């Protein structure tokens with residue numbers, strides 16, 4: 164029988180400014196679509212990265228959450244905390260910084276470090292933008 168697979172999560176919080184404005188739409192359309200989010204404003208974001216894998220019989224862990232924390236800080240937090248997501252983050256250049264797009268980009272950055280996940284694999288990236296609004300990305304083809 165396969166070893167039990169468990170999902171484990173680390174979360175990081177950051178503060179950042181952004182503005183939702185689609186360049187393909189007119190100013191009026193942007194205003195109607197995004198409302199107050201069309202102006203520059205800020206959020207206290209929470210990012211949760213969940214990995215899944217078998218529990219190691221020796222360590223009792225799927226992976227060391229400290230290593231997942233390091234990956235998230237190096238790949239995400241260090242670049243976005245107290246930044247303007249539309250303007251000052253090189254890896255977000257040209258990307259409309261909705262929570263959806265942030266989740267996709269954050270996934271790609273953690274996935275690029277997948278060798279550091281050991282026998283675990285990336286399962287979900289959640290971006291919580293406000294108390295009542297959050298998005299989940301599970302990678303492609305799920």
Ligand code: NI
Nearest residue numbers: 181200204206
């Ligand atoms: Ni916003």
